[in-house]
Amino acid sequence: MTAPRDDATDALRDSLARWLADRIDLNHHARADAPPAGPAWAGLASDLGLLGAGFTEGAGGLAADAAEAWRNHLAICETLGEWLSAEPYIGSAVVGGGLLQRAGTATAQAVLAELIDGRALLAWAHAEPGARGDPADVSAALLPGEGRAEWLLHGRKTAVVAAPWATHLVVSARRAGQAGDAAGLDLILLPLNAAGISRRDTRTLDCGVASEIAFDGVAVAQADLLAPAGQAGPAIARALDEAALALCAESLGTTRRLFDATRSHLRERQQFGQPLAAFQVLQHRLADMHIARELAAALVAAVGVQIADATLTPEARALAVSSAKVAVGKACQRVGEQAVQMHGGMGVTEELAVGRFFRRALQIERSAGSSGQHLLRIVSLQHSSP
Amino acid sequence: MQDLLTPEEQAFRDEVRAFLAEHLTPALREAGRRCSGIFAEYPQGNDWHRVLAGRGWSVPQWPVAFGGCDWTPMQHYLFAAELAAADAPPRAPMGPGMVAPVLIAFGTPAQQQRWLPGIRDGSDYWCQGYSEPGSGSDLASLQCKARRDGDHWVIDGTKIWTTHAQFANRMFCLVRTSSAGKPQTGISFLCFDIATPGITIRPIHSLSGDHELNQVFFDNVRVPLDSLIGQENQGWTIAKYLLQHERGGAYSPSLRGRWRRVAQALDAAFSGHRAAAPEAQQLRLELADLHCQLDALQALELRTLRAQAAGAERGISPSMGKLLGTELKQALTALHVRIAGNAAVPHAPLHQAGAHALALSEDGLFAISSYLNDRAASIYAGTNEVQRNIIAAHLLAG
Numbered sequence: 190m191t192a193p194r195d196d197a198t199d200a201l202r203d204s205l206a207r208w209l210a211d212r213i214d215l216n217h218h219a220r221a222d223a224p225p226a227g228p229a230w231a232g233l234a235s236d237l238g239l240l241g242a243g244f245t246e247g248a249g250g251l252a253a254d255a256a257e258a259w260r261n262h263l264a265i266c267e268t269l270g271e272w273l274s275a276e277p278y279i280g281s282a283v284v285g286g287g288l289l290q291r292a293g294t295a296t297a298q299a300v301l302a303e304l305i306d307g308r309a310l311l312a313w314a315h316a317e318p319g320a321r322g323d324p325a326d327v328s329a330a331l332l333p334g335e336g337r338a339e340w341l342l343h344g345r346k347t348a349v350v351a352a353p354w355a356t357h358l359v360v361s362a363r364r365a366g367q368a369g370d371a372a373g374l375d376l377i378l379l380p381l382n383a384a385g386i387s388r389r390d391t392r393t394l395d396c397g398v399a400s401e402i403a404f405d406g407v408a409v410a411q412a413d414l415l416a417p418a419g420q421a422g423p424a425i426a427r428a429l430d431e432a433a434l435a436l437c438a439e440s441l442g443t444t445r446r447l448f449d450a451t452r453s454h455l456r457e458r459q460q461f462g463q464p465l466a467a468f469q470v471l472q473h474r475l476a477d478m479h480i481a482r483e484l485a486a487a488l489v490a491a492v493g494v495q496i497a498d499a500t501l502t503p504e505a506r507a508l509a510v511s512s513a514k515v516a517v518g519k520a521c522q523r524v525g526e527q528a529v530q531m532h533g534g535m536g537v538t539e540e541l542a543v544g545r546f547f548r549r550a551l552q553i554e555r556s557a558g559s560s561g562q563h564l565l566r567i568v569s570l571q572h573s574s575p
Numbered sequence: 576m577q578d579l580l581t582p583e584e585q586a587f588r589d590e591v592r593a594f595l596a597e598h599l600t601p602a603l604r605e606a607g608r609r610c611s612g613i614f615a616e617y618p619q620g621n622d623w624h625r626v627l628a629g630r631g632w633s634v635p636q637w638p639v640a641f642g643g644c645d646w647t648p649m650q651h652y653l654f655a656a657e658l659a660a661a662d663a664p665p666r667a668p669m670g671p672g673m674v675a676p677v678l679i680a681f682g683t684p685a686q687q688q689r690w691l692p693g694i695r696d697g698s699d700y701w702c703q704g705y706s707e708p709g710s711g712s713d714l715a716s717l718q719c720k721a722r723r724d725g726d727h728w729v730i731d732g733t734k735i736w737t738t739h740a741q742f743a744n745r746m747f748c749l750v751r752t753s754s755a756g757k758p759q760t761g762i763s764f765l766c767f768d769i770a771t772p773g774i775t776i777r778p779i780h781s782l783s784g785d786h787e788l789n790q791v792f793f794d795n796v797r798v799p800l801d802s803l804i805g806q807e808n809q810g811w812t813i814a815k816y817l818l819q820h821e822r823g824g825a826y827s828p829s830l831r832g833r834w835r836r837v838a839q840a841l842d843a844a845f846s847g848h849r850a851a852a853p854e855a856q857q858l859r860l861e862l863a864d865l866h867c868q869l870d871a872l873q874a875l876e877l878r879t880l881r882a883q884a885a886g887a888e889r890g891i892s893p894s895m896g897k898l899l900g901t902e903l904k905q906a907l908t909a910l911h912v913r914i915a916g917n918a919a920v921p922h923a924p925l926h927q928a929g930a931h932a933l934a935l936s937e938d939g940l941f942a943i944s945s946y947l948n949d950r951a952a953s954i955y956a957g958t959n960e961v962q963r964n965i966i967a968a969h970l971l972a973g
Contacts, residue, residue: 460713
């Protein structure tokens with residue numbers, strides 16, 4: 190089964206896949222201690238003109254409407270997922286671009302134009318050490334500027350993906366209240382090289398790069414805000430939902446690779462004088478992997494249609510996205526762990542691409558809210574709805 | 576679970592605890608805590624082995640005549656549990672737990688004299704040459720060849736998943752010495768020095784980034800005739816005997832220590848303004864379920880130990896233990912990763928966690944590293960699919 194096809198989106202998908210196939214050798218493994226290759230970000234714009242595909246014409250993009258923009262976003266994420274390179278698209282285009290488009294300020298419009306041109310790359314600096322998926326669990330503080338600036342930003346962010354290659358950070362911070370309060374939040378756009386930002390870049394479990402970032406009195410002006418002062422809570426919640434859905438789309442590419450590699454391996458690998466595919470227990474596992482993927486793919490496509498609907502309430506959006514994320518989490522876990530298991534010893538090494546796809550699937554399950562956190566959110570939404 | 580110990584058992588446990596308090600140094604405990612793989616790095620693991628050897632406790636499971644301890648099954652269990660609870664570095668079993676039982680059961684007195692003392696005192700370090708690229712679950716199909724040439728065996732071929740080959744000075748190895756008849760009937764068991772010319776070692780990096788595994792290549796490697804253990808072409812019997820020992824240890828002592836560590840991580844993750852998060856309760860339910868599974872496994876392992884001491888056949892106990900122990904360990908490390916949350920996104924060597932103004936959580940790094948390493952637990956030492964086949968074949972026989 191494949192998702193309903195759309196000519197423009199299909200063309201985009203195919204040209205992106207060809208472009209990636211020319212550039213990425215999945216069998217080449219860069220050693221964990223080698224310096225990581227940066228993302229081919231500018232090429233997505235200059236070679237493919239693709240970075241406008243997820244934005245409507247009114248925002249300087251290529252899509253006729255929100256439905257087409259989301260179709261494109263999800264197709265791009267899924268295709269990038271097949272090549273282990275969906276980051277930084279999700280943080281930069283889906284989250285960052287979405288926030289810029291909705292902010293509507295002159296600064297935001299200028300940076301969005303740069304993003305669509307491939308000159309700007311945004312990194313999403315929201316999660317803080319120890320946070321458990323609550324969008325309002327923000328302690329980074331926006332304090333009065335004491336004459337040096339309108340405000341000064343202090344705080345710590347964790348696991349900021351692709352920060353080394355970013356031109357800007359989108360940072361969540363709090364001007365009032367306590368961590369966990371939905372009110373009193375801000376969203377701030379900062380150049381990466383702003384004074385007072387320090388960074389520690391680390392490799393991540395899925396072979397990417399993320400950064401620990403500290404803000405020590407970084408100057409913030411009114412023009413840097415991407416949401417009304419102290420009222421960024423809904424914008425943050427929406428950005429997180431959209432990031433989760435984009436990750437869901439990416440996972441379909443990730444788990445497709447894992448499934449295909451496992452099916453080929455079962456056909457080719459001989460033990461006890463027969464292919465592994467002759468063993469019934471492995472046939473059943475493969476069937477279960479396929480079913481988990483099909484369920485996730487169907488739900489992600491359905492939620493992809495819903496999310497573009499302007500009348501969707503935040504609660505309905507949250508329920509739909511959580512449901513998709515849980516289905517995707519199950520598929521990532523089942524397909525990922527079984528792909529490794531059925532590859533035997535080679536599956537737990539750096540020798541095959543399957544190990545890297547497995548780690549990405551694991552990281553997707555844990556990002557933008559883990560399966561467990563989304564289940565708990567469904568519980569709270571169902572209890573609060575009339 | 577409260578162990579109902581006799582006064583003698585309590586006294587023994589106190590003796591072990593007193594020894595650990597005096598001899599298990601902070602550096603060794605740190606190495607134990609940072610061990611996210613199967614067993615500790617060679618330097619720390621072997622240092623600890625030598626300390627135990629000084630007390631006569633490095634190979635307690637051996638017969639007394641070879642330097643073992645005349646302990647009851649419960650004493651063996653308590654010893655393992657106390658070491659795990661104190662964060663002692665887990666020691667590599669290839670010498671003490673795998674090749675030594677083979678030498679004791681099948682070796683000549685000369686072979687026992689040559690190799691057992693070095694295993695006991697830690698001067699030798701062994702690696703295992705069993706699997707090959709084309710022979711994993713189907714071990715009997717192995718192709719690495721050895722032929723007689725005068726007073727030598729000449730080995731050609733390759734072995735894979737050779738844990739710690741880069742540290743080992745000796746190797747035990749299954750080789751094909753005959754192609755006649757069924758595959759199982761043409762296998763022999765050899766022991767030799769890694770320094771023999773013609774042996775090369777290629778590192779294999781694990782998903783965690785660790786280097787524990789290797790591929791070993793043999794090109795015209797000449798080892799003496801008395802490298803052979805037992806009879807020529809009798810290697811399959813020996814191989815299966817060793818596998819029983821490899822799969823036969825108790826898992827619950829070390830898992831109990833790991834469970835406590837995960838419980839501590841859970842308490843730390845939900846402190847302050849996060850203390851009342853609903854997620855904490857959900858994770859505590861999962862942790863409690865693993866506690867119950869661990870109690871049951873511990874009871875089963877103790878019962879098995881007692882039965883073996885009374886002379887019972889091992890039967891399918893090693894397969895059941897391997898299945899239960901490895902799957903429980905995987906469940907524990909998966910839960911640890913869920914508890915660690917975004918602290919388990921960075922992936923760096925543990926000792927680098929605090930080496931920067933922006934510190935990383937060492938517990939988070941440990942959680943993800945152990946989770947990745949533990950994906951191998953259901954694959955090595957006979958995949959869990961193979962263990963289930965062994966159990967089913969036994970239950971359906973006759």
